[in-house]
Amino acid sequence: MSATADAFALPDIGAEIERAIQRNLKGLDFLTSAAPAMGQTGRDEIHRRGTLSLYHYRPLVDEIYRVPLLIVMATTNRGYILDLAPGQSMVEHLLLKGYDVYMMDWNAPRPQEKQLRIEDYVLDFIPDSLRRVQARSGEEDVTLVGYCMGGVLSTLYAALHPDGPIKNLALFTTPVDFSRMKLFHAWSDRRYFDVDRLIDTVGNVPPEMLFASFDMLRPAGRSAGVVQLWDNMANDEFVKSYRMFDRWGAEMLPLAGEYFRQTVKELMWDNKLLKNELVLGGHKVLLKNIKVPVLHALAQHDHIVPYEAGQPLVANIGSADKEEVVLKGGHVSLAAGANAVRRLWPKLDDWLGVRST
Secondary structure: OOHHHHHOOOOOHHHHHHHHHHHHHHHHHHHHOOOOOOOOOOEEEEEEEOOEEEEEEOOOOOOOOOOOEEEEOOOOOOHHHHOOOOOOOHHHHHHHOOOOEEEEEEOOOOHHHOOOOHHHHHHHHHHHHHHHHHHHHOOOOEEEEEEOHHHHHHHHHHHHOOOOOEEEEEEEOOOOOHHHOHHHHHHOOOOOOOHHHHHHHHOOEOHHHHHHHHHHHOOOHHHHHHHHHHHOOOOHHHHHHHHHHHHHHHOOOOEOHHHHHHHHHHHHHOOOOOOOOOEEOOEEOOHHHOOOOEEEEEEOOOOOOOHHHHOHHHHHOOOOOEEEEEEOOOOOOOOOOHHHHHOHHHHHHHHHHOOOO
């Protein structure tokens, strides 16, 4: 057959039909089977109070670093994003490297918890959890590791407690300049968004509203993801990964009403943290008061916390030992998944190792 004929050769119809059949069978299995199990690393709930669950992960090696780690999760999401599956778990990775790992994870706030404010998280939940970690580990020093809004809460705590017990502060995708979160500003524009009416009416902010607001940041993202899933339906590893991330994203938590109102007004609208005007418990939050070693990891393609929103953190804190690192990935893939295995996790281990003895 000539080269010209090759160029116009018809596809193998039989092979295409077989691929379509297999894809549909895989799709049927996807729709009818349970999602993969997540959060499988052994742990013990050592304290529970309302919206807070404090976990201690069981060690996987005999020797551990002296300084324990307390992970503060984002208040909108479940902590198992950092413990997806064996081999794909930041928690498991840290345990295998010899760290003593604890996590502040969140449950849906109860109706009576609608009055919780930022102060309750920063001046009650975090210090109480730190005391419990100290008592259980027998160590005075603790490293705080904060993800997204968990990073904001950790930063606020560190700024208000410059004398300890924080040994190190490691943060992922933590916003400081809320004026640079343009898409969030678009849907929470104070000219049109009556946050007082919302909170006074519903109490705690329902997850459906939060889920929709995140979807608005990338309007075509969900549809594009479904198309990509269909194209890769025969790839079992891709489908498993998709299902884990999809389940985690769908299990968004409601937010305590007053916490949400305060976040919108004082952080999003008035940008008080960057302006050094935020007051918690009668004390002004000053980033320059943070003196402990700080690592801040930002994602190159983060549509939730753009680089510009997180960049001022390291520049404004008072630590002599501070580092910002920008890694390839998005808001979630920075910390979880194959990208994180290659980039963030080794960096975090290297940084923590010399500061945890």
